[in-house]
Amino acid sequence: MKKTLLLSLMALATLSYADKPAVQKTQHTCTKPGAPLQIVYNAPHVAADETVEVEFGFQSSQKSALAELTITVDSGLDVVDGIVGRSTARIEDGKSVVPYRLKVRSSADGLYYIKIVASLGKMGTRAFAIPVYIGKATPKLKRGKTTESSEGRLSIQQAVETIVR
Amino acid sequence: MNYKTLAGTSTLLIALLNGCGGGGGSADTSAEVTISGTITYDRIMPQSDRIGLDYSNIIVKNARNITVQAVDSGGSTIATATTDENGKYSMAVPTNTPVTIRALAMSAQKQGTPSWLVRVVDNTDSGALYAITGSLVSTGASDSVRDLHAPSGWDGSSYSSSRIAAPFAILDTVRESMDKVLGANPQTVFPDLTVNWSVNNVSASGDLEQGQIVTTHYNGQDSIYVLGDADSDTDEYDSYVIAHEWGHYYEDKLGQSNSIGGLHNSGDLLDIRVAFSEGFCNAFSAMVHENPLYFDTMGYQQSNGFFFSLEDETPYHPGWYSEGSVGRLFYDIYDSGSSETFDKLSLGFDAVHSVFTGPLKSTGAFVSIFPYITYLKDLYPAYATEIDELLSSENIAPINDIYGTGRSNLSAEEPYFSMNVGESINVCVTTTYGTYNKLGNHKYIRFTSPGSGTYKAVATKTSGPASDPDIYLYTSAPTVLQTGFESSNIDTEVAQFSIGSGEYLLDISEYNGVDACFDITLSVI
Numbered sequence: 001m002k003k004t005l006l007l008s009l010m011a012l013a014t015l016s017y018a019d020k021p022a023v024q025k026t027q028h029t030c031t032k033p034g035a036p037l038q039i040v041y042n043a044p045h046v047a048a049d050e051t052v053e054v055e056f057g058f059q060s061s062q063k064s065a066l067a068e069l070t071i072t073v074d075s076g077l078d079v080v081d082g083i084v085g086r087s088t089a090r091i092e093d094g095k096s097v098v099p100y101r102l103k104v105r106s107s108a109d110g111l112y113y114i115k116i117v118a119s120l121g122k123m124g125t126r127a128f129a130i131p132v133y134i135g136k137a138t139p140k141l142k143r144g145k146t147t148e149s150s151e152g153r154l155s156i157q158q159a160v161e162t163i164v165r
Numbered sequence: 166m167n168y169k170t171l172a173g174t175s176t177l178l179i180a181l182l183n184g185c186g187g188g189g190g191s192a193d194t195s196a197e198v199t200i201s202g203t204i205t206y207d208r209i210m211p212q213s214d215r216i217g218l219d220y221s222n223i224i225v226k227n228a229r230n231i232t233v234q235a236v237d238s239g240g241s242t243i244a245t246a247t248t249d250e251n252g253k254y255s256m257a258v259p260t261n262t263p264v265t266i267r268a269l270a271m272s273a274q275k276q277g278t279p280s281w282l283v284r285v286v287d288n289t290d291s292g293a294l295y296a297i298t299g300s301l302v303s304t305g306a307s308d309s310v311r312d313l314h315a316p317s318g319w320d321g322s323s324y325s326s327s328r329i330a331a332p333f334a335i336l337d338t339v340r341e342s343m344d345k346v347l348g349a350n351p352q353t354v355f356p357d358l359t360v361n362w363s364v365n366n367v368s369a370s371g372d373l374e375q376g377q378i379v380t381t382h383y384n385g386q387d388s389i390y391v392l393g394d395a396d397s398d399t400d401e402y403d404s405y406v407i408a409h410e411w412g413h414y415y416e417d418k419l420g421q422s423n424s425i426g427g428l429h430n431s432g433d434l435l436d437i438r439v440a441f442s443e444g445f446c447n448a449f450s451a452m453v454h455e456n457p458l459y460f461d462t463m464g465y466q467q468s469n470g471f472f473f474s475l476e477d478e479t480p481y482h483p484g485w486y487s488e489g490s491v492g493r494l495f496y497d498i499y500d501s502g503s504s505e506t507f508d509k510l511s512l513g514f515d516a517v518h519s520v521f522t523g524p525l526k527s528t529g530a531f532v533s534i535f536p537y538i539t540y541l542k543d544l545y546p547a548y549a550t551e552i553d554e555l556l557s558s559e560n561i562a563p564i565n566d567i568y569g570t571g572r573s574n575l576s577a578e579e580p581y582f583s584m585n586v587g588e589s590i591n592v593c594v595t596t597t598y599g600t601y602n603k604l605g606n607h608k609y610i611r612f613t614s615p616g617s618g619t620y621k622a623v624a625t626k627t628s629g630p631a632s633d634p635d636i637y638l639y640t641s642a643p644t645v646l647q648t649g650f651e652s653s654n655i656d657t658e659v660a661q662f663s664i665g666s667g668e669y670l671l672d673i674s675e676y677n678g679v680d681a682c683f684d685i686t687l688s689v690i
Contacts, residue, residue, distance in 0.1 A: 029382055029383070029384055029385055029426040029427075030382055030383045030385070030410070030413040030424055030426045030442060030443070030446070031379070031380045031381070031382045031426065031427070031428065031429070032380055032381045032382065032400070032406045032409055032410065032461065033409070033429060033430060033431065033443065033447060033459075033461070033473075033488075034380070034428075034430065034461070035430065035471075036428060036429075036430040036432070036433055036599075037428075038428055061428075061430070061433050061598065061599035061603060062432075070464060070465065070469075072396070072397075072465075094599070111375070113367060113369065115367075115368075115394070115396075115397045117397065117398070117463055117464045117465075117469060119469065119471070121471075122471070122473075123430060123432060124430055124431075124461075124471045124473075125461070125463060125464075125469060125470055125471045126368075126380075127368040127380075127392070127394070127397050127398035127463050127464075128368050128369070129367040129368045129369035129377075129394065129397065130369065131369050131371060131377065139365075139375045139376075141289045141290070141363075141365045141375065141376065142364050142365055143287065143289065143290045144287070144290070144293075144295075144327065144329075146290065146293050147240070148240075149234075149236075149240070149242065149267075149296075150234075150241075150242045151232075151269060151271065151294055152292075152293075152294060153290075153291055153292070153293040153294065154267075154269070154293055154294050154295075154296045155286075155287045155290055155293035155294065155295050155296065156267070156295075156296045156297070156298050157295075157296070157297055157298070157315075157327040157329035158297070158298060158327075159268070159297035159298060159299055159313035159314055159315060159329075160313070160314040160315075160316055161266075161299040161300060161311060161312065161313055161314075162202075162310075162311070162312040162314075163299075163302065163309065163310065163311050163312075164309065164310040164311075164312075165305060165307070165309045165310075
């Protein structure tokens with residue numbers, strides 16, 4: 001099934017009349033300072049080996065600005081067309097002048113990310129991650145060894161230990 | 166003897182050495198010995214210019230006030246201790262008993278006052294509490310020392326092994342934040358706090374359990390979420406970011422906040438509730454560090470980022486709607502030794518804490534710079550002139566009431582209106598400065614309910630494109646959200662509510678992000 005996501009990452013809301021979220025019920029979801037940018041994107045859900053075109057752009061409280069971008073993709077996600085690495089996005093009237101397009105593909109089901117670090121210089125920097133859902137899209141989460149304890153479940157790692165008798 | 170190794174590889178060696186000592190046989194658990202030691206972690210410092218982390222400057226820090234356990238071979242905790250201010254612990258354990266020393270990313274003091282419980286957990290692993298462990302070694306027949314260290318996992322070019330120092334670094338910054346409050350009130354009772362950090366926490370929106378946390382944030386309940394996405398954005402060593410989010414917890418749990426959250430920047434013209442909350446938290450992070458240079462690192466090898474100063478940053482859009490202005494005001498009120506001619510105050514954190522935990526908790530207005538300054542002047546009347554000088558430096562006219570009456574700049578955007586039951590007024594919202602949480606997106610209407618009853622407030626568009634007005638009802642003194650009326654009806658919203666007598670506030674906003682004006686009517690039904 002093809003699923004289109006058009007999300008405002010920072011507003012925590014899908015921009016849809018039919019499914020209007022209760023905006024102020026998210027009050028106190030207080031984020032760290034950063035560049036006055038939010039991302040909008042369209043990343044259709046596709047099957048393995050199918051190429052997906054991901055389109056994204058920015059909105060800003062700044063009427064005019066030039067965002068310096070660093071774009072990377074997760075390993076396992078191949079770039080078919082488009083530019084990764086360093087780029088720029090011009091903001092006019094609070095929006096990207098031209099949407100950014102990347103065609104990507106993966107041979108393996110999974111949840112992958114396109115990562116973007118966008119800088120407005122002294123106005124700050126902000127990181128974004130666009131999820132790309134391929135096939136069953138099970139996330140590949142990195143987890144540590146766990147054990148049960150009196151304090152509940154522990155994610156436990158070996159320490160560097162020094163013993164003196 | 167003294168040897169250092171990863172715990173897992175030391176077990177066999179220890180067992181052999183114990184054998185050499187003539188051990189063996191059953192343990193004599195009637196006698197006890199003491200195991201003591203120090204728990205430490207790696208903290209990666211920022212570059213001297215505050216842009217990026219400096220992996221050539223990793224310092225070993227003591228893990229203060231955390232829980233340490235001695236665990237027997239069956240996995241049972243047989244002794245518990247808490248590290249002191251130097252990361253040192255000590256506990257009595259049975260002799261000749263195999264035990265593991267385990268340090269939890271948890272600081273707990275639940276008896277008496279002060280009290281707190283802070284846990285750093287993995288939100289992508291069912292909330293598992295982070296811990297480091299040593300090896301299973303006999304306690305022997307005499308006292309011994311076991312030190313545990315949590316490494317950063319950095320190998321010179323990437324994080325190639327466990328990043329277990331991270332939760333301990335976060336916990337220590339939380340502890341430093343708590344210390345700032347304990348300095349003002351040593352008997353503070355801190356509500357429980359969970360900090361969710363994971364290497365899977367990325368800057369995407371979606372499922373928190375998959376690490377899609379948007380960005381580092383306080384969730385307005387009892388949790389902080391922290392990014393851990395290497396080569397994109399990690400915040401575990403961005404101690405100002407952690408202290409900033411803890412500041413949100415502080416204002417929410419120990420003071421009062423009406424922030425609606427959302428994107429923000431020091432140059433934005435913001436809703437006054439957001440400007441105040443974010444400005445305070447920026448300043449709070451600087452107070453915790455006794456250094457006004459806020460920084461946040463990110464990017465490939467965490468080598469990028471940005472910084473700003475709470476002390477001498479050139480004001481950008483200063484005013485009563487600016488988090489930059491609010492932050493600099495707070496820091497100037499707090500700090501000492503400033504070179505700024507207008508900064509004559511050095512009131513310390515007491516000037517923050519006494520207002521937040523005092524009159525601000527029950528203010529009749531929305532929490533913003535207006536009630537804060539009003540109450541600060543009440544508490545420090547001898548400094549009213551100096552406070553006004555500070556305000557002037559940020560292009561803010563003197564503040565003399567909790568509603569900020571009499572603004573001299575952008576006075577058309579003064580957010581408060583008043584109306585009586587049975588009347589109608591017209592209010593306009595604007596997106597001139599952005600959407601959702603920016604100046605002009607929300608207008609506030611004060612009204613008095615003469616008695617208990619059911620009331621109806623109606624917003625009807627009078628000008629502008631297709632709109633979706635929303636109405637939120639707040640009690641006053643304390644100012645707390647009661648209910649929101651957020652239908653998707655075009656150009657109108659109806660709010661019906663039963664309330665008692667007293668003062669109330671309505672927050673009028675527009676969901677679609679358009680400029681529009683609305684007639685607001687309020688009646689008894």
